[in-house]
Amino acid sequence: MTATAHALIGGAIAASVPNPAIGIPLIAISHPIADMIPHWDFGLGWRSKSKILLFLEAAGDLILGVILTFILFGNSTNYLYLALAIFISESWDLLQVPYWLFGWKFFPFSAFYNFGHEINRRAKMPWGILTQAASVTGLVLVLRILH
Ligand SMILES: [Zn+2]
Numbered sequence: 001m002t003a004t005a006h007a008l009i010g011g012a013i014a015a016s017v018p019n020p021a022i023g024i025p026l027i028a029i030s031h032p033i034a035d036m037i038p039h040w041d042f043g044l045g046w047r048s049k050s051k052i053l054l055f056l057e058a059a060g061d062l063i064l065g066v067i068l069t070f071i072l073f074g075n076s077t078n079y080l081y082l083a084l085a086i087f088i089s090e091s092w093d094l095l096q097v098p099y100w101l102f103g104w105k106f107f108p109f110s111a112f113y114n115f116g117h118e119i120n121r122r123a124k125m126p127w128g129i130l131t132q133a134a135s136v137t138g139l140v141l142v143l144r145i146l147h
Contacts, residue, residue: 001034002041003058003090005132007065008072009034009139010089014082015073016143027085031092037135038121040128046100055101062090072140092116 010027017023042057049057069086070079077085087094095112098104105113123131 001037001039001132001135002065003061003093004065004068005039005136006031006034006089006093007062007069007086008136010085011069011073011077011082012136012140012143014085015077016147020081020084023081023085024088027088028091031089032115032119034135035092035116035120037131038123038128039132040123040125043100043120044122044128051101058097065090 009030013027013030014020014023017026042054042061046054066086070082073082092112093116095109096116097109099109099113104110122128
C-alpha cells in the first residue's frame, strides 16, 4: 500500500492500543496483511520510472503519511509512540529502498523485496486507491468502537 495508508494504519493501532509491547507487534504484522488487499501504489511499474522520480514520490507519500497520522492521532497518542508506530509500519518497505534505489540486491534487502513482491496484490486506479481508503477507514472505525 502507499506509505500514507501504512502510516495511518500504524497510527490507528497506536491510538487504540496504549501498551506499545502489544501495539508495536500488531503494527508490524499490519503491514503484510494490508499489502494483501489489492491496491495501487507508487511502486507499480517502478522499473520503468527514473530513480529520482521514484524517490521523490516515495518521500512525498511518506511525509504526507506522517503529517496526516499526527493530525488524526497526535492528540490522543504519545508522540514518541506514534513516531515509532509510523516507523515500524513503514519498515518493511523502508528495507526495500536500498534494493531499488541503489541496486543492493543482497540480504536483507533482497529478502524484504522478494517477500513484498510475493504478497503485494495490485489493483489499478481508481479501485487501487478506494480499497486503501476503505481499509483504513474501516480499521479506524472498528478500533474506535472497540476502544
Ligand atoms: Zn508494503
